[in-house]
Amino acid sequence: MKRAVLYLFILSLLFNVFQYMNSTKILKTQSKEIESAKAKTKMVRDSSNIVYNQMLDANYFSLEMDDESMNYFENYSIPELTEKMKNELLTLNEKPNGNPLIPYDPIGGNKFIINKIKLLNHRWIIADFYSGKIRGEILIKYFVNENKPTDFETIETILHSNTAPVQ
Structure with missing residues (x-):
């Protein structure tokens, strides 16, 4: 019985280490995707502002x-x-x-x-x-x-x- 509990403890420890490593990897991947999306959003927002300002300049005489x-x-x-x-x-x-x-x-x-x-x-x-x-x-x-x-x-x-x- 002690061996079974020891094996279950080791198995749960390995399972928890695996879960931790997998979750860390997923978290890093998602963080990179979020940063990439933020950079793209900023670029689109900046481009939109440039186009908006050009439109204002073009319509100054209107x-x-x-x-x-x-x-x-x-x-x-x-x-x-x-x-x-x-x-x-x-x-x-x-x-x-x-x-x-x-x-x-x-x-x-x-x-x-x-x-x-x-x-x-x-x-x-x-x-x-x-x-x-x-x-x-x-x-x-x-x-x-x-x-x-x-x-x-x-x-x-x-x-x-x-x-x-x-x-």
């Missing part, structure tokens, strides 16, 4: 980020106003000779039309325009009229030299 412009349009819904302005500018593309704000005649049968639009503040819009392979940018001054179409005036245009035909 109606939605300009407090003075927001105050100027306090009686308007900015998303609705933005949509209205874009629709009015794109509607001008339907004219027979293209968008009248773009001071260039059609080239090769392609009229110049506005493609992308960004409201910079409560007075200026920048837009991308194209005619076939030729593209450029236009700076537009605008004034919103209550219950009337918006007044638009071309301030400046740029034709990109690498897209303009050589004459």
Whole structure:
């Protein structure tokens, strides 16, 4: 009987040593995985912050980020106003000779039309325009009229030299 108890004691001691070693190994592995996950999370968070700051910088000149412009349009819904302005500018593309704000005649049968639009503040819009392979940018001054179409005036245009035909 003493031998059986001694064997059981030794067996339980070996079992406990095995359990301790196995648990220690599992704990170290999990600790490494947690540290790796923390490092990846920090890297993703840092990347996210960089992208967020770049987005803020890119949108610095935008109606939605300009407090003075927001105050100027306090009686308007900015998303609705933005949509209205874009629709009015794109509607001008339907004219027979293209968008009248773009001071260039059609080239090769392609009229110049506005493609992308960004409201910079409560007075200026920048837009991308194209005619076939030729593209450029236009700076537009605008004034919103209550219950009337918006007044638009071309301030400046740029034709990109690498897209303009050589004459």
